[in-house]
Amino acid sequence: MGIRDREGTPYGRIVPAIVWLLAGAWLIGGSAAAEAMDGQSVGVGLAFSSVYDDNVLRYSKEQLALFESGLMPDPFSIETSDDLLLGPSASLTWSNVMARRRTRSLRLRWTGKFHKKDATADFSSYSALWRESFSRDRRLTLSGYWLPSFYLRQLFDEDAVPPFPGLSKYRRAEFDLGIGSVSWRQRIAGKTRAEIGYQYEHRAYNPEFEERTSGTHQGELGLEVYRLPRRGTLDFYGGYRKSNAKGADADSAPDPDVSYHGIIAGLGWRMELARQKGWRLGADLGYELGTRAYDSKLPSDRYHYNRKDTSNTIDAALRWGCPHWLVRGFYRFDMNSTNLGAVAPPGSEAGSYKQNQVGLSLEWSGAIWRQSNGTGDAGEE
Numbered sequence: 001m002g003i004r005d006r007e008g009t010p011y012g013r014i015v016p017a018i019v020w021l022l023a024g025a026w027l028i029g030g031s032a033a034a035e036a037m038d039g040q041s042v043g044v045g046l047a048f049s050s051v052y053d054d055n056v057l058r059y060s061k062e063q064l065a066l067f068e069s070g071l072m073p074d075p076f077s078i079e080t081s082d083d084l085l086l087g088p089s090a091s092l093t094w095s096n097v098m099a100r101r102r103t104r105s106l107r108l109r110w111t112g113k114f115h116k117k118d119a120t121a122d123f124s125s126y127s128a129l130w131r132e133s134f135s136r137d138r139r140l141t142l143s144g145y146w147l148p149s150f151y152l153r154q155l156f157d158e159d160a161v162p163p164f165p166g167l168s169k170y171r172r173a174e175f176d177l178g179i180g181s182v183s184w185r186q187r188i189a190g191k192t193r194a195e196i197g198y199q200y201e202h203r204a205y206n207p208e209f210e211e212r213t214s215g216t217h218q219g220e221l222g223l224e225v226y227r228l229p230r231r232g233t234l235d236f237y238g239g240y241r242k243s244n245a246k247g248a249d250a251d252s253a254p255d256p257d258v259s260y261h262g263i264i265a266g267l268g269w270r271m272e273l274a275r276q277k278g279w280r281l282g283a284d285l286g287y288e289l290g291t292r293a294y295d296s297k298l299p300s301d302r303y304h305y306n307r308k309d310t311s312n313t314i315d316a317a318l319r320w321g322c323p324h325w326l327v328r329g330f331y332r333f334d335m336n337s338t339n340l341g342a343v344a345p346p347g348s349e350a351g352s353y354k355q356n357q358v359g360l361s362l363e364w365s366g367a368i369w370r371q372s373n374g375t376g377d378a379g380e381e
Contacts, residue, residue, distance in 0.1 A: 038097040039372040043365060045109075049087035051359030056083050056118055057153050058336070060351040074168040075154050077120050084116040087361075098373065103133040121151045137187035141197075145179040155349070157208050159251060175205045175212070183220075191226040201243075211255035214245035220264070232271035239264045247296075256304055257296035264290045266313075279322040284330075286315040303340065303349040311336045326363040332356070 091109040183197030220239030247257040266288035296304040317330040
């Protein structure tokens with residue numbers, strides 16, 4: 001028997017399940033032929049990743065020290081601050097390649113993240129993407145994302161009334177996240193393309209922390225330069241985010257206000273290192289800067305009043321691909337610096353932290369059905 005999470009699901013059964021999925025993918029992929037130049041098709045994608053995360057809930061240095069000391073267990077519901085995460089995913093894609101270089105596609109995807117020890121933080125997400133591609137590199141994309149019951153951490157609930165004096169007032173903080181986005185991309189000169197996008201995020205917290213429920217607007221503009229040396233691509237992007245939190249619950253007592261505004265900016269570089277018949281080797285490198293200036297007007301809100309955050313994220317990856325298969329090794333470093341406007345003792349709120357993630361993923365994709373637009377004949381693959 002494997003390690004059981006708090007819902008009673010055996011963690012040890014996840015790996016055998018993924019092995020069987022990938023074995024099935026190998027059998028399907030072995031009989032799949034090359035994709036048709038035009039017509040409709042249905043494709044399946046299966047993936048599995050293994051990631052080591054040295055700071056699963058993004059605790060600050062002071063919070064990590066408190067957790068390791070064991071002197072104050074109430075703010076923590078995890079067994080370890082670092083953990084191994086297994087990430088299976090599955091997708092289904094329908095596409096239709098039409099005349100005049102027009103393509104229409106719809107993709108549905110499920111992704112799971114399962115912790116080896118901290119099963120309380122397990123989650124699954126769902127996404128849908130609709131894309132219309134036209135000639136001259138013009139493209140319209142609509143997407144939706146749903147993440148239910150995402151565990152943030154234990155937070156102090158000032159409104160809690162324990163049944164007995166001395167019992168903890170720390171409660172589980174989690175939210176449902178929904179994201180909708182739309183973007184338009186087109187070529188502006190040679191192999192250079194520009195893209196403009198908008199997305200809206202809604203976070204709905206559990207009743208104990210409903211004052212944190214928020215809506216976030218984000219606008220973004222990007223520039224992609226293609227066909228650099230070694231078939232490289234360079235991306236630049238920048239955007240602005242504005243989040244408005246509820247800032248109050250059912251009672252009249254002052255509550256934390258997590259509303260904020262800030263910018264995001266980054267660049268990404270993708271290139272091909274080597275190519276042979278049947279396989280390719282490539283590398284990716286990316287950097288993103290993000291800022292948050294909190295909008296709380298209450299001096300008593302000591303963790304958000306005049307608070308400013310700056311995050312720096314670096315991503316690096318090496319990938320090897322052949323027909324139907326992709327192997328990818330990756331590393332991510334995330335550093336967040338928090339500047340509180342007032343002196344505040346270490347608490348359960350997110351603050352300055354460092355996080356390292358290193359992992360390996362294996363992906364398979366292939367067509368399971370096709371139909372030619374020219375003949376109307378359908379065939380199973």
